[in-house]
Amino acid sequence: MNRKKFLSSILIAGAAIPVVGKKNIYQNDYDKPIIIPKYLSAGDVIGITCPAGFITDKEIQPAVQQMQNWGFKVRVGSTVNKRDYTFGGTDDERANDFQQMLDDDSINAIMCARGGYGSVRIIDKLDFTKFINKPKWIIGFSDITVIHSHLNRNFNIASIHSKMCNSFPDDFSKAEPAQIDSIISIKQSLVGEKMKYSFLPNINNKPGNAAGALVGGNLKTLESLSGSKSDIKTENKILFVEDTGEYLYSIDRMFWNLKRTNKLSNLKALIIGGFKVKPDEAGEDFGKTIYDIVLEKVKEYNYPVCFDFPVGHQKTNYALKCGVNHTLSINNTECFLKEI
Amino acid sequence: MIIVPKYLQKGDTIGIVCPAGFMASDKIQTCINTLQNWGYKIKIGNTINSVSQNYFSGTDEERLADFQQMLDDDNVHAILCARGGYGISRIIDKINFTKFKKKPKWIIGFSDVTVLHAHINSNYKIATLHAPMASAFNDDGYKNEFVLSLKNTLEGKKNKYQCAINALNRKGEATAELIGGNLTLLAHLIGSSSDIKTKNKILFIEDVGEYLYNIDRMFYQLKRSGKLDKLAGLIIGGFTDLKDTDRPFGKTIYELIDDVVKEYNYPVCYNFPVSHAKENVALKVGCTYQLKVAKNKVTLQE
Numbered sequence: 279m280n281r282k283k284f285l286s287s288i289l290i291a292g293a294a295i296p297v298v299g300k301k302n303i304y305q306n307d308y309d310k311p312i313i314i315p316k317y318l319s320a321g322d323v324i325g326i327t328c329p330a331g332f333i334t335d336k337e338i339q340p341a342v343q344q345m346q347n348w349g350f351k352v353r354v355g356s357t358v359n360k361r362d363y364t365f366g367g368t369d370d371e372r373a374n375d376f377q378q379m380l381d382d383d384s385i386n387a388i389m390c391a392r393g394g395y396g397s398v399r400i401i402d403k404l405d406f407t408k409f410i411n412k413p414k415w416i417i418g419f420s421d422i423t424v425i426h427s428h429l430n431r432n433f434n435i436a437s438i439h440s441k442m443c444n445s446f447p448d449d450f451s452k453a454e455p456a457q458i459d460s461i462i463s464i465k466q467s468l469v470g471e472k473m474k475y476s477f478l479p480n481i482n483n484k485p486g487n488a489a490g491a492l493v494g495g496n497l498k499t500l501e502s503l504s505g506s507k508s509d510i511k512t513e514n515k516i517l518f519v520e521d522t523g524e525y526l527y528s529i530d531r532m533f534w535n536l537k538r539t540n541k542l543s544n545l546k547a548l549i550i551g552g553f554k555v556k557p558d559e560a561g562e563d564f565g566k567t568i569y570d571i572v573l574e575k576v577k578e579y580n581y582p583v584c585f586d587f588p589v590g591h592q593k594t595n596y597a598l599k600c601g602v603n604h605t606l607s608i609n610n611t612e613c614f615l616k617e618i
Numbered sequence: 619m620i621i622v623p624k625y626l627q628k629g630d631t632i633g634i635v636c637p638a639g640f641m642a643s644d645k646i647q648t649c650i651n652t653l654q655n656w657g658y659k660i661k662i663g664n665t666i667n668s669v670s671q672n673y674f675s676g677t678d679e680e681r682l683a684d685f686q687q688m689l690d691d692d693n694v695h696a697i698l699c700a701r702g703g704y705g706i707s708r709i710i711d712k713i714n715f716t717k718f719k720k721k722p723k724w725i726i727g728f729s730d731v732t733v734l735h736a737h738i739n740s741n742y743k744i745a746t747l748h749a750p751m752a753s754a755f756n757d758d759g760y761k762n763e764f765v766l767s768l769k770n771t772l773e774g775k776k777n778k779y780q781c782a783i784n785a786l787n788r789k790g791e792a793t794a795e796l797i798g799g800n801l802t803l804l805a806h807l808i809g810s811s812s813d814i815k816t817k818n819k820i821l822f823i824e825d826v827g828e829y830l831y832n833i834d835r836m837f838y839q840l841k842r843s844g845k846l847d848k849l850a851g852l853i854i855g856g857f858t859d860l861k862d863t864d865r866p867f868g869k870t871i872y873e874l875i876d877d878v879v880k881e882y883n884y885p886v887c888y889n890f891p892v893s894h895a896k897e898n899v900a901l902k903v904g905c906t907y908q909l910k911v912a913k914n915k916v917t918l919q920e
Contacts, residue, residue, distance in 0.1 A: 332865070363868025364831065394865075395831040398838045502835050505808035505843030527673060527704040531806055534707040538810035558673070565672030 303407055304432055304507065312491060312601040313435045315387075315413040317470030320349035322386040324468075325379040326443060327355035328366025330421040331394020333444060335359040338391055341443035344450070345389075348465045353385055365396050372396065373403040380409045387468060392444040393420030393496075401428055401508060410435070415468060418442045419520075420591065423495030426600045428508035430493055439495060439589070440464045440597035456594040463597040474616040475596050477588055479609070482569040486582030489605045489618065490546035492598060494518035501535045513544040516606055516615075518598065520551030520590030526564040529553065530571045537575050547606045548576060548583045549615070552590025582608045587615070620795065620904040621744045623696075623722040625774030628657035630695040633688035634752070635663035636675035638730040639703020641752065643667045646700050649752035652760040653698075656769050661694055663687070674705050682709040690717045695724075696772065700752040702729030702800075710737055710812060719744070724772065727751050729826075729894065732799030735903045737812035739797060747771060748799060748822075748892070749900035764891065764898050771900040777907070778919040779899050781890045786876045787916065790885030793908045794850035796901060798822035805836040808843050817848040820909050822901065824855030826894035830867035830874060833857065837878045846879060851909040852886045853918065856893025885911040890918070 318324075324345055326338055335358055342352045357375040360367040367375070379388045401424055410433055416425055417438045429435045441460055447453035453461075467473055493510055494500070497519040503509050519536075521529065536542050553568050566574075569585060576583055584606070588594035603618045626632075632653055634646065643666055650660050663684040665675040675681060688697045710733055719742055725734055726747040735746045749768045750759075759765055771777060797819045798804070804823065807813050825833065840846050857871045869877065872888050879886055887909070891897035902920070910917045 364863055364865040365868075395835060398835060398842070402842070501806065502839045503842075504805075504839070505813065505845075506839060507842065509809065531704060531707055535806050535810065538707070538711070538807075538812070563672045565674065 303410055310434050312603070313413055313433070314602065315415045315436060318350065318386055318415070318468045321351065323351045323353050323384055324387045324389055325353045325355055325382070325385040326358055326389050326391050327375045327379050328357035328360070328391045329372050329376050329400055329425070330366065330390070330396035331364055331392050332361040332366040333358060333391045338443040340446040340448050341389070344446050344461065355379060358391060364394060366391070369399050369403070373400040376400065377404055380404065380406065383412065385414065387415040387417060390416070390418030390422045390442050392442050393418065393422055395421055397421050397424035398502065401425065406433060417464065419595070420496050421499060423499035424503065424508060426495050427500065427503055427510045430601045431508055431511055434601065436599050436601040438464065438467050438597055439600050440467065441595050445595070454593055460593065460595050460597070467597040467599060472617045473597065473599065474614060475588065476612065476614045478586065479611065479613050480585040482573065482585050483608050483613070484576070484583040485608045485610065486547070487605065487607050488516060488547035488582050490514055490516045490603065491601055492516045492518065492604045493600055494549070495600070497521040497529070497532050498524065501532045504535060504539050510541070512541045514546055516547040516549060516604055517541070517545050518549035518551055518587065518589055520553065522552070522554040522591035523556050525556045526558060526566065526568070526571065529555070529568065530564070530566065533571055533575045542575060542579065545579070545581050547581050548572070549587045549589070549606065550583070550585045551587045552592045554591060582606060584608045584613055619743070621722055622905065623724045623745060626658065626695055626772045629659065631659040631661050631693055633661045633663060633691070633694040633697045634666055634700050635684050635688055635697060636665040636668065636700045637681050637685050637709065638675070638699070638705030639673060639701055640668060640670050640675045641666070641701045645756060646752045648760055649700070649755040652755050652765070661688070666700060673703070678708050681705060682712050685709070686713060689713070689715070692721065697723065697725050698751065699725070699727030699731045702727060702731055702751065704730055706730050706733040707806065710734070715742060726768070728898070729800050730803060732803035733807065733812060735799050736804065736807050736814045739904050740812060740814055743904065745902050745904035747900055748903050750898050754896070754898065759896065762896065764896060767900040771902065776920040777900065777902065779891065779917065781887060781916040781918070783914060783916060784872065784888040786872050786888055787911050788884070788886040789911050789913065790851070790883070791908070791910050792820055792851035792885055793906065795819045796822065796905060796907045797903060798853070799903070801825040801833065801836050802828065805839050808839060816845045818850050820851040820853060820907060821845070821849050822853035822855055822890065822892055824893045825857050827859040827861065828857070829861045829863060830869070830871065831863060833871065834867070834874050837875060841878055847882060849882065849884050851884050852879060853890045853892070853909065854886065854888045855890045856895050856897060858894050885909055887911045887916045890916070
C-alpha cells in the first residue's frame with residue numbers, strides 16, 4: 279500500500295469510530311428542565327476524590343467520621359493521600375479517580391475533598407456518558423465551580439455547592455454553631471430536604487422577590503471559564519458569587535467580565551456571598567467598596583441584589599443546590615433563599 | 619486588511635494620557651523630554667497632573683473624557699498611555715471610536731492597555747502599538763534599545779527583532795498577523811466584545827506578578843476557548859515577578875506553557891523581549907510579521 283492510500287484508509291477507519299461508537303453528549307438543548315440526581319438514603323455510598331489540590335488521609339478523617347455518623351458509607355478514592363506537587367495526583371490520576379467514581383453504580387454521591395486548583399485541567403478528560411444516564415450528586419465549591427458550571431451548562435444536572443472534607447471540624451462539640459449548621463446543611467441537601475436559609479439584611483441590598491434556577495460559585499473561576507464550553511449561562515437565573523484573597527481592583531475587573539459577557543443583564547437576582555478582600559497596597563487605595571463595585575454594575579437593572587449571603591470561603595457556607603429552582607426574598611427586615 | 623495609522627513626522631503631536639492607574643507627573647517628565655528631543659510636540663492630558671487621591675488617575679468620566687478628547691483632536695497624531703495598572707475595562711464601552719475610525723492614529727502602551735489593543739483590533743481592524751510607556755524612559759531607560767524601538771517604529775521604520783534561543787523553543791516559521799498582550803487581560807476579555815481572534819495569527823503574551831497556578835488556569839482558558847489550536851505561531855514574552863503557592867506548582871513557567879501547547883505544530887519561542895521588565899520592544903498589533911524560530915536564532919520581523 280502506498281503512503282497516500284494507507285493514510286486515507288486510516289482516516290476512513292478513524293472517521294467510522296464515532297459513528298458506531300457513542301453519540302456526542304455535548305448537544306445540550308439548553309432549556310430542558312433541570313435533572314435532579316437521586317437523593318441519598320442511609321447506607322448509600324459517598325465517594326471522596328481530589329480533582330484539584332492534594333489532601334492527606336488524616337485530613338479527611340473528620341469528614342469520613344461525620345458522613346458515617348449520618349448513616350452513609352464512604353469510599354475513599356485513590357487520589358486521597360496522593361500528591362503531585364500542589365495537585366492530588368497527576369492529571370491522569372485525578373481524572374481516572376473521578377471517572378471511576380462517576381461510573382461506579384455503587385457510589386451514590388461524590389464529594390470533592392478540597393478545592394485549590396486543578397479541576398479545569400481534567401474536565402475535558404472526563405466522560406460523562408454514564409453519569410448523564412444515571413446522575414449522582416457532586417459536592418464541593420471554589421475550584422469545583424468548574425464542575426458545577428460544566429454540569430449545568432452542558433447537561434442540566436443539579437449539583438451541590440458546599441463545604442468539602444477540609445472544612446469539617448475535628449471536634450463537632452467544639453465547633454461554632456455556624457460551622458456546624460453549614461456542615462449539617464450538606465446532609466440535609468443530600469437526603470432531599472427542601473433548603474431554606476434566612477440571613478441578615480444589609481443596608482446596601484436592593485430589595486425585591488425573585489424566582490429562578492440558582493447558579494454560580496467562585497467568581498474568579500467563573501471568569502476563567504468564560505468562552506469555554508463550561509461557561510455559565512445566567513439568563514433568567516439567580517446568580518451567586520463569592521471569592522477570597524483578591525484585590526478590589528481584581529474583583530472589579532471580574533465583575534466587568536460578567537457584565538461585558540452579558541451575564542448580568544438578564545438575571546432574576548444577584549446574590550453576593552463572602553468576599554475576603556486582599557488589602558490594597560500602600561498608596562493604591564482603590565476607593566470603592568465591594569458594595570460600590572457591585573451596585574454600579576447592576577444599577578440599570580431592576581432585579582434584587584443582596585450582600586453577605588452565607589456562602590464562601592468562611593465558616594458560614596451553606597449547601598446550595600446549583601441548577602435547582604429557588605425563590606429569593608429581600609426586604610428590610612427579612613431575607614431568605616428558599617428551594618422550591 | 620488591517621488599517622495602519624500614519625507614521626509620525628517631526629513636529630507632529632503626541633498626546634499623553636493615563637486611562638487607568640494614577641501616575642505622579644514627575645515620573646512622566648523624562649518621557650516628555652525625550653519625546654520632545656525626538657522632534658515631537660507633546661499635549662498633556664488632564665489625567666496626567668491629576669489630583670486623584672485613589673488608585674485611578676481620575677474618575678471614569680475624567681479618564682474617558684481625556685482619552686476621548688485626544689482621540690477626536692485632529693492635531694494629536696498619536697496617543698501614549700503613560701501607564702497601565704487597571705481601569706480601561708471600566709471605560710472601554712463608553713469610548714466613541716467614530717472619528718478615530720475615519721482618521722486612525724497610533725495608540726501606544728501595554729499591560730492594561732491590552733484592552734485597547736484587543737478592542738480596536740477586533741472591532742475596527744486598526745493597528746495599535748504595544749510598546750514601553752512613560753516609566754520605561756526613567757533611570758536612563760530613554761537611551762536603551764527597547765525605548766528606541768518605539769522611536770523607530772513611530773518614524774515608520776520596519777521592526778526587526780532577535781531573541782535568545784531557549785531549549786523549549788519549537789522550531790518553525792510563520793508569516794501572519796501579530797496579536798496579543800498581557801495574558802490576564804486577554805483572559806479577562808474572553809467572551810466580551812473586545813475578545814481577540816487568534817486563528818492563523820502569531821500570538822504574543824506576557825504577564826507580571828501572577829501565581830503559576832493562575833497562569834496555568836489562564837492558559838487553559840485560552841486553550842478551552844479555542845484560542846491556541848489554530849495559531850500560526852506563539853511568542854512567549856517575559857513572565858516577571860512570578861509567585862508560587864506554599865505547595866509548589868511543580869513546573870517552571872516555560873514547562874507549564876510547553877505542556878499546554880505541545881500538541882500543536884506551530885513555532886513557539888520563549889523569553890522574547892516583550893515584558894514588564896526593561897526588555898520590551900515595540901510591536902505593531904495587527905500588522906504582519908515573519909517569525910523564524912531556528913536552532914540557533916529567533917527573529918521576528920515585519
